Amino acid sequence: MPDGLSTPVRNDWKWQTGTDISRIGCVKFAYVCSKKKGGAAMPCELKEKERTGVINPIFTCQPAGAQYASIGIKDCIGIVHGGQGCVMFVRLWFSQHYKESFELASSSLHEDAAVFGGVHRVEEAVDVLLMRYPDVKIVPIITTCSTEVIGDDVDGVVTKLNEGLLKEKYAGREVHLIPIHTPSFKGSHVTGYDVAVEEIIKHFAKKDKAAKKLNLLTGWQNPGDVRTLKHLLTEMDVEANVIFDIEEFDAPLMPDGNHVAHGSTTMEDLENTGSAIGTIALNRYEVGKAAQYLENEFDIPTVIGPSPIGIRNTDTFLENVKKLTGKSIPASLVKERGIAIDAITDVAHMFLADKRVAIYGHPDLVIGLAEFCLDLEMKPVLLLLGDDNTKYGEDSRIKALQENVDYDMEIVTNADLWDLGDRLQNKGLKLDLILGHSKGRFIAMDNKVPLVRVGFPVFDRAGYHREATVGYEGAMLLAEKMANVWFTDMEYTQNKEWLLNMW
């Protein structure tokens, strides 16, 4: 059925589900139908946390995001201009999640810098780094709260180093110093990543390259996600320039030994972003700025979002790839999709339907998970976004939630995990599941609500980073993971566990 396979996937969904809606109608249509059933405006509220201060934050600070971008690039070590802790805890965070070691440097400021300034520490740090690492070519210089408050002129010192140290001491060596401003008194690690990706692409992207690949700006993903995205594109016979390719964060232990992991995106890959046939940016809040820059500067056709979480968003992703490349969706992916839908159908209506869920973490992840949960007839009742981005209200996906959801749902910005605990302990919030990263584990344990680990960081489950959350495979794994967590809960709480004998 070649014609059927080459039609847009979201249309052929109807072809697939329409034949036996009683069996698989539970997937996808709950969300759409709620609008039709309810008619009137639905009670889904977007609001900022009322309390000042943050207790048990969901996010960390901007420089962490810039550091995450820098470890995704080959021959690159970022220097964080600030106190040593701004690197130490972030490295630990990455290492906990990936169970690998990563290379990052610090200008290691001390008290005197608060009075006299600390740019001389950047000069020393660049020199020491280049001496110690002869292969390093790219050095993002990442500011922090302290150095932004002091007012250190990082752009000026980069100019000085380019004119002085690099010409004199490192003549003939290609070195790129890239200032990245990430004051941590605004935004979060999500915006820090967004800013860093934009600055790095601005620095390298060129028009005159012959390469004609599709830019895939992945956003903050796991190696399992990158592997899955590459697989989808390979099946579609699309050559992609994956920014950043962090598949190797799942680093092998080789006979000759290895002690660090790093991404494999090269300088050439970054240059080629300016000559792509198109750009797909998966996560609006993580790579939207860079995608917009490429579109404005190089006139590259660009699609921003959605993150391919769940069946429907993966359909959209493939449709977008098809539009930008002219390649068709092969039978192999229709089959893969069918396997995922079949697996999801086995657990959705019987076990997941009506389960009340709270979700916290990166905004694109939270929104994608909420959409997927709705497709599974679940009820995301609380979405917690850990920063105060004022653009959330303009997000068409959030608007769609507000227009379509037919039960009480809260979307809280600038939220923290205390909000979640308070609602559970004092405000009568009833939940069946929580979706989020490991930092919410104590709230889940104290309130005896099963926590499905998803997002960043996840350090209390083995191998999580190896699994996909995106694509058909990710949708299947996620639905099954939610079901399995729920099954375990049924057994431990003796809540209808007999059902599992008959399933």
Ligand code: SF4
């Ligand atoms: S908040 Fe400031 S001092 Fe703390 S880790 Fe972030 S940049 Fe460093």
